Amino acid sequence: MAIFLRAQGVRRFALHRALQAVAVTGTVAVVAFLLVHFAPGDPFSLSLGDPGITDAWRAQQRALFGLDQPLPSQLWHLASGYLRGDFGWSIRHARPVADVLRQALPNTVLLMGTGLTLGLVSGVALGTWQAARRGTVGERLSGALALAVVSVPEFLIAIGAIALVARHLHWLPASGLIDQRAHNLLGAAGRVGDVLTHLALPALVIATTVAAAVSRYHRAAMLAVLEQDFIRTARAKGLMEWPVIARHAFPNALASVLALTGLMLPALFGGAIVIEQFFDWPGMGRLMFDAALGRDYPLIVGGVVLAGALVAVGAAVTDVLAHTLNPRLELDA
Numbered sequence: 001m002a003i004f005l006r007a008q009g010v011r012r013f014a015l016h017r018a019l020q021a022v023a024v025t026g027t028v029a030v031v032a033f034l035l036v037h038f039a040p041g042d043p044f045s046l047s048l049g050d051p052g053i054t055d056a057w058r059a060q061q062r063a064l065f066g067l068d069q070p071l072p073s074q075l076w077h078l079a080s081g082y083l084r085g086d087f088g089w090s091i092r093h094a095r096p097v098a099d100v101l102r103q104a105l106p107n108t109v110l111l112m113g114t115g116l117t118l119g120l121v122s123g124v125a126l127g128t129w130q131a132a133r134r135g136t137v138g139e140r141l142s143g144a145l146a147l148a149v150v151s152v153p154e155f156l157i158a159i160g161a162i163a164l165v166a167r168h169l170h171w172l173p174a175s176g177l178i179d180q181r182a183h184n185l186l187g188a189a190g191r192v193g194d195v196l197t198h199l200a201l202p203a204l205v206i207a208t209t210v211a212a213a214v215s216r217y218h219r220a221a222m223l224a225v226l227e228q229d230f231i232r233t234a235r236a237k238g239l240m241e242w243p244v245i246a247r248h249a250f251p252n253a254l255a256s257v258l259a260l261t262g263l264m265l266p267a268l269f270g271g272a273i274v275i276e277q278f279f280d281w282p283g284m285g286r287l288m289f290d291a292a293l294g295r296d297y298p299l300i301v302g303g304v305v306l307a308g309a310l311v312a313v314g315a316a317v318t319d320v321l322a323h324t325l326n327p328r329l330e331l332d333a
Contacts, residue, residue, distance in 0.1 A: 014320055021312035028308035029082065032301045033075055042067055043091045043295040065091060067297075078301065087305075088298035092291060097302040100287065105306070107177060108283035111275070112268055114203040116261070119210025124257060126211065127218025131226065131253075132245055143219070149212035154271055158205050158278040165201055172201045175280035202279040206271070210264070217260050221253035228252075258322040262315035269307045 043065075044058040062068045066077060081088055087097035126142060133139045149157070166174035173179070178194050186194060225231065226249050234244045272285030280286070284303060291299040 013323070014316065017312075017316035017319065021309065021316060024312045025305055025309045029078070029301060029305045030075070032304040033078055033297075034071075036295070036297050036300050037071060037074070039295075041295055043297065045295075065089070065298075082305070087302040090291075090296055090299045092294045092296040092299065097298050100299060101284070101302055101306055104282060104284050104287045107281060108272055108276070108285060111199065111202055111281055111283055112206065112272060114199060115206025116210055116264075116268060118203060118207035120214055120257070120261065122207060122211035123214025124218050124254065126215040127257075128222060128245065128250060128253075130215065130219040131222030131249075132241070134223065143216070146212040146215050149208060150216065154205070154209050155274050155278060157208060158202070158275060161201055161205050162278065173198050174201065177282055202275050202281055206268070206275060209271075210268075213264070214257060214260065218253060218257050221256040222249055225249045225252045255322040258318045262318035265311045265314045265318075269311060 042062070044061050044067075059068070066074055069077075078088070085098075087101070089095070090097050090100050093100050126146070130139045130142060162174045165171050175198075177198055178191075179198070183191060183194050222245075226245075231244060231248055234248050235241075239247075269284075272283060273289050274285070275281065276283045276285035277289055284307065288300065288303045290296075291303065
């Protein structure tokens with residue numbers, strides 16, 4: 001009966017968070033639309049210094065993309081298009097926004113997914129080790145190093161990694177998704193290796209920052225759990241310290257880290273712009289940066305909405321997983 005009620009509670013929570021994700025995504029779409037339209041200039045004002053482009057051509061293009069319409073009318077066309085699954089037409093790329101996003105999204109998911117996974121695993125392992133070795137010289141040094149990494153901006157870590165690993169040691173390539181000259185000449189295994197080689201450095205930069213933050217949070221969560229009565233009971237029964245940590249403390253502390261992961265997703269998508277720019281990675285971050293420079297309104301709004309939806313869904317999934325690991329956590333709908 002308890003299992004049934006628990007499963008029912010999780011389903012009710014998942015449904016509530018799905019509706020919440022829809023509301024958040026809609027709000028993000030409206031806010032993104034208003035912000036880009038209130039910013040100075042428009043996609044065609046950037047060509048004012050070009051003597052080959054006339055005012056009549058600019059007016060014609062504004063009319064073609066509906067930019068000469070009142071703002072409420074443009075917002076209505078945007079909303080009705082999204083309800084039909086139409087994200088609009090990219091001004092800069094001259095093709096549907098959905099196609100442009102579909103091409104860039106897998107690269108960002110590959111980079112962010114690899115960096116986040118490596119960072120979570122490393123951070124949890126380090127935090128667990130630090131909690132088990134509390135008060136030792138190694139624990140203090142590793143904690144100070146993690147604090148130093150958290151304190152340094154991500155772009156400085158990226159610059160240092162490129163300078164040391166790519167430029168000085170020549171261990172890994174500094175930019176791009178593939179080797180443009182050799183990739184098509186390689187076999188299937190060689191192409192996979194080419195992508196992994198180019199992926200390694202930016203993913204390690206992301207993993208380093210994530211691992212440093214997660215290790216500090218997980219260490220604190222582990223130490224809090226190790227003070228609980230059920231841990232003392234396990235020790236009183238004669239269990240060794242590592243089985244106590246692995247079987248009893250670790251699963252309870254891990255749920256808190258999963259909840260933290262949900263909160264980190266927006267920052268990761270925001271950080272994608274910086275990392276992809278530094279490493280010339282053809283993903284969503286670089287795409288959004290170029291779209292902002294070119295005032296590509298439909299692409300900016302489409303990218304922001306897609307990122308917002310992914311973050312909302314990811315946060316809901318991590319909350320459900322955290323509750324599954326530790327049912328004592330409240331499902332705050």
